Amino acid sequence: MPRKTDFPVSRVRQYLEPGPIVLVSSKWRGATNIMTLGWHTVLEFTPSLIGLVISSGNHSHRMIRDSRECVINLPTTALTDTVVGIGNTTGAEIDKFEHFNLTAQEAEKVGAPLIGECHASLECRLHDDALVERYDFFIFEVVKAHVAVSPKHPETLHYTGDGVFMVSGRIISRRLQFRPEMLG
């Protein structure tokens, strides 16, 4: 399992803006669950706001709506088969932590567990549910972030539909072409 340390919540865009598949963990009335999710966007740096589409067809929807909390976990390509398995099963039938042999770690500010095997885990509290009825769109505030010490740019999975993922990881820097106020 990667060793994780505290990371500034205002900078989590580094991991989410590239658009990876994430694993969202939740807890409600003693039961935990995990879902795969590809429909998300950064909304604001400070407060650190993230929008997630959590379809009402998912077992996690009600758990997250009622607990008003979740953890957004970032898997790398090392967890590809786990990501697919979690997306193809339902928490109504199995205990996903147990079934996929994942480590539930205690979070600091929310009840939902961190997934130990993931590269990053972002503890989130529901910030605005204005669009939950209409679009299943939840706006969360990241209240605590844990990120693996290395690598800085892990290989991540980006879902295209139809069972196919693109892989990100190689980086190109254009830092010198940016105006200073655009960086940071």
Added chain:
Amino acid sequence: MPRKTDFPVSRVRQYLEPGPIVLVSSKWRGATNIMTLGWHTVLEFTPSLIGLVISSGNHSHRMIRDSRECVINLPTTALTDTVVGIGNTTGAEIDKFEHFNLTAQEAEKVGAPLIGECHASLECRLHDDALVERYDFFIFEVVKAHVAVSPKHPETLHYTGDGVFMVSGRIISRRLQFRPEMLG
């Protein structure tokens, strides 16, 4: 310039869900503009809904708010320097199509122009502005999609902040591990 053909609007997630940087083109009162944008999410297949964060600090914000239309264009790594240049300049000062030597092509259903050099261009009409005041979050419906015939999975840019992009393109398929109802 890539040769583009019609593409089903219900399937544009293939290009947006992986989370690439996009170029958003607009037109208002005879003037065109382009902005780079990394904060977006798919919201629904049918109707084909996409959420975009268009900060009010951008010249495009007012143009898109008033015209209620835009085109989401997908650049590949071949356009990296153009993407950076567009993000570091403002339409208040320059004509971006002219300055970056890009081809404005006529759209079919909206007034905003397609960017000929991009791999895909999605014509969009504003569907819901409920969260524009609070979060600069616009919900658009894709009403017409144009996609390059090849390659099927072009190399795309995924922004991490701080002048650094990750590159996607290599794919891995886990199609055989998906339940049939999860595909398509």
